[in-house]
Amino acid sequence: MWILRRTPDMLQGLVSAGSFLSDPASLVSSQQPAYAQNPTRSIEPEVLVTVALCTHLGCIPTYYPAPDSLQPGWPGGFYCPCHGSKFDLAGRVYRGSPAPTNLEIPPHHYESASRLVVGEERNA
Numbered sequence: 001m002w003i004l005r006r007t008p009d010m011l012q013g014l015v016s017a018g019s020f021l022s023d024p025a026s027l028v029s030s031q032q033p034a035y036a037q038n039p040t041r042s043i044e045p046e047v048l049v050t051v052a053l054c055t056h057l058g059c060i061p062t063y064y065p066a067p068d069s070l071q072p073g074w075p076g077g078f079y080c081p082c083h084g085s086k087f088d089l090a091g092r093v094y095r096g097s098p099a100p101t102n103l104e105i106p107p108h109h110y111e112s113a114s115r116l117v118v119g120e121e122r123n124a
Contacts, residue, residue, distance in 0.1 A: 001049070002078075004063075006045070006048060011040065013075050014088060014090050017077075017092070021095060022092075022093045022095045022097070022102075028102065031101055041090040042105070049108050049118060050104065051104040051106055054080040054085050062078065065077075091104075107119060107121045109122035
């Protein structure tokens with residue numbers, strides 16, 4: 001699992017990444033619960049909760065938050081070194097990556113302002 005607190009700059013970068021992504025609107029509904037079918041793929045925009053497995057062959061991508069840290073022009077995100085898949089900071093896959101779909105968003109909810117429960121829906 002990854003739980004990432006995104007800064008305002010990171011959130012702004014999600015907007016500009018859209019044209020480079022395979023499924024920017026996350027239309028493949030099995031990748032996330034309905035409450036995460038939004039541009040940030042999250043309940044709280046600043047917090048990403050995702051399964052840390054590449055959707056290509058199940059490898060574990062590496063977190064590269066800084067722009068250009070992997071290659072010039074890349075805005076940062078997650079990179080799978082095994083086969084080269086790239087994901088933005090919402091777990092959305094870049095076009096041309098071997099991964100066929102965005103990273104999975106697991107069922108989760110906030111029990112309180114400081115407690116996140118992963119693996120179950122709020123009313124499960």
